[in-house]
């Protein structure tokens with residue numbers, strides 16, 4: 545039996561929306577030019593939706609969750625990749641709708657694959673994963689709107705979560721004063737350790753007022769939460785402020801008037817990570833591996849084996865995760 549025929553373990557969500565570990569063979573995987581021997585994946589909110597069979601993410605069952613994967617190339621029909629190369633994939637269709645990274649082998653189109661630089665380990669890449677990439681895009685959007693550290697505080701909502709905690713750390717690294725909003729009273733010190741200059745309760749954002757504008761407080765914001773929270777944040781932005789919006793854990797509706805936009809000139813910058821074009825994607829990853837590298841990323845990260853993932857799926861669905869969760873596939 546050669547290594548291609550050997551069974552490998554994967555987390556498969558079946559027709560009844562239950563996930564379990566199963567043995568698969570390479571022939572079971574979707575087509576693609578690059579076969580990756582996966583060592584690490586991660587847990588994102590979207591993965592938890594996939595793991596519980598949410599039809600918006602796991603469009604067909606059975607399904608393997610995991611929007612991120614890192615490992616080494618086992619085989620490649622594309623000249624850009626050789627067996628043994630350390631590589632990773634985040635986003636595109638990985639884990640939604642296509643089978644994803646919670647699997648010891650993953651086959652993908654070569655255009656999705658990015659080399660891992662020698663100075664970075666696969667587990668460090670997955671500690672960032674889609675969450676880190678999204679946080680970095682949010683920070684980049686704030687910079688592109690010419691909002692610098694001297695312009696005032698930057699608010700981060702959902703600050704203890706995967707995207708939020710990475711955004712807090714990146715903004716602090718770049719010299720911004722970060723006001724971190726969290727619902728977790730016992731995580732205030734942790735958020736300060738990650739770089740927040742102030743930690744605020746969720747009630748700081750007025751989600752019930754029907755006023756078109758509220759007292760302007762923030763030079764910019766990273767919103768990972770959406771819904772009424774995002775609406776409240778937009779009403780609290782300073783003149784010419786910007787919010788990079790990426791999440792929807794608190795809802796998808798956006799009850800607003802046009803006044804924040806036409807009276808304060810605020811910018812709503814939508815962030816998508818899955819379909820980010822490769823050139824823009826590479827610029828962000830080069831920053832994350834270079835001048836934006838978060839040396840303390842391991843302090844934000846919990847590593848769990850695939851056998852222990854169910855507990856963390858439930859936690860992330862309840863908003864109880866703090867920092868990032870790396871899935872060890874070894």
Ligand code: NDP
Pocket residue numbers: 587588589590674675678701702703704705706707708725726727728746768769773789790791792793794815816817818860861862863864865866867
């Ligand atoms: P996490 O669960 O790790 O973080 C979300 C955080 O939001 C929670 O930890 C909690 O933080 C806060 N939160 C949860 N529920 C509520 C609520 N009802 N009201 C207010 N705050 C709440 O998820 P991720 O960081 O992985 O993802 C965050 C969001 O970003 C998700 O909606 C996800 O789908 C989205 N996302 C979007 C991407 C894109 O491309 N646009 C890419 C990646 C993620 P706290 O307790 O500190 O308040």
